[in-house]
Amino acid sequence: MSNNLLKGKRGIVFGALNDKSIAWKVAEKAVEQGAIITLSNTPMAVRMGETNALSEKLNTKVIAADATSVEDLEQVFTQSMEILGGKIDFVLHSIGMSPNVRKGKPYDGLDYGFYDKTLDVSALSFHKMMQVAKKLDAIAEGGSILALTHIAAQRTFTGYNDMADAKALLESIGRSFGYVYGRDKKVRVNTISQSPTLTTAGQGIGGMDAFFDFAEKMSPLGNASAESCADYCIVMFSDLTRMVTMQNLFHDGGFSNMGLTQAVVEDYIQKK
Numbered sequence: 528m529s530n531n532l533l534k535g536k537r538g539i540v541f542g543a544l545n546d547k548s549i550a551w552k553v554a555e556k557a558v559e560q561g562a563i564i565t566l567s568n569t570p571m572a573v574r575m576g577e578t579n580a581l582s583e584k585l586n587t588k589v590i591a592a593d594a595t596s597v598e599d600l601e602q603v604f605t606q607s608m609e610i611l612g613g614k615i616d617f618v619l620h621s622i623g624m625s626p627n628v629r630k631g632k633p634y635d636g637l638d639y640g641f642y643d644k645t646l647d648v649s650a651l652s653f654h655k656m657m658q659v660a661k662k663l664d665a666i667a668e669g670g671s672i673l674a675l676t677h678i679a680a681q682r683t684f685t686g687y688n689d690m691a692d693a694k695a696l697l698e699s700i701g702r703s704f705g706y707v708y709g710r711d712k713k714v715r716v717n718t719i720s721q722s723p724t725l726t727t728a729g730q731g732i733g734g735m736d737a738f739f740d741f742a743e744k745m746s747p748l749g750n751a752s753a754e755s756c757a758d759y760c761i762v763m764f765s766d767l768t769r770m771v772t773m774q775n776l777f778h779d780g781g782f783s784n785m786g787l788t789q790a791v792v793e794d795y796i797q798k799k
């Protein structure tokens with residue numbers, strides 16, 4: 528159902544790999560709500576993933592870019608303004624990857640080269656994106672920039688490993704850049720802290736199935752799906768939230784404010 532919440536807006540969606548990706552759902556809903564967009568992902572993901580299929584479906588262009596490369600990001604913003612015909616109104620950073628998680632390195636046995644990569648891909652890329660966009664004056668006044676994060680930034684979850692550190696940094700970058708971008712250009716910057724979601728990146732996290740099940744029982748509304756996360760992103764891109772900035776917004780069915788639910792108690796008693 529479309530309410531044309533993004534009618535006339537131009538956006539860039541980073542990170543749609545396949546139809547499980549949160550960014551995939553955001554791209555679909557943004558177009559459904561009247562926006563015109565470009566998509567971006569790594570050259571490898573564009574070759575091996577399904578980003579091109581999404582771009583055909585939505586009649587959009589894909590600009591391949593490694594989000595850790597300032598030059599690549601300059602291309603994404605410059606080309607997107609050309610393709611879409613003006614300044615950009617919204618950007619989604621939906622990017623995360625930890626080589627330590629992928630290679631099964633424990634938190635007390637991290638490879639520091641991998642650790643640098645985790646932070647660069649999953650957090651610094653957000654800063655690079657905004658620094659590039661600001662230098663190019665690529666974002667329209669009132670524009671909205673979002674990155675996706677996880678509550679492991681605030682609390683420790685087994686298996687989340689160095690991604691927890693990356694998410695803490697990502698959220699801090701959101702606040703710090705949110706101040707500067709709001710002050711200078713009236714652009715808002717927020718992070719959305721999403722429930723565990725069964726995507727390619729999500730399923731890479733150790734013990735994800737157990738955590739997904741636990742969070743489902745620990746959240747009064749249950750886990751938030753990728754689709755409902757996309758709905759929240761659309762609202763955050765719309766003019767309905769034009770005074771919201773520098774926030775870390777929990778989109779998790781209530782998980783972040785729960786201590787213990789009856790569902791978890793009953794599960795525990797049954798298993799004893």
Ligand SMILES: NC(=O)c1ccc[n+]([C@@H]2O[C@H](COP(=O)([O-])OP(=O)(O)OC[C@H]3O[C@@H](n4cnc5c(N)ncnc54)[C@H](O)[C@@H]3O)[C@@H](O)[C@H]2O)c1
Nearest residue numbers: 542544548549572594622623675676723724726727728729
């Ligand atoms: N799945 C979850 O449980 C969950 C929960 C909270 C937050 N998040 C966050 O949501 C975001 C999207 O992840 P997802 O769950 O949709 O998984 P996903 O695997 O579909 O998306 C991750 C994307 O990051 C891209 N990427 C990796 N390295 C890159 C690079 N160098 N440059 C550009 N793009 C790169 C991948 O190609 C992929 O498209 C991530 O930031 C993730 O940490 C996910």
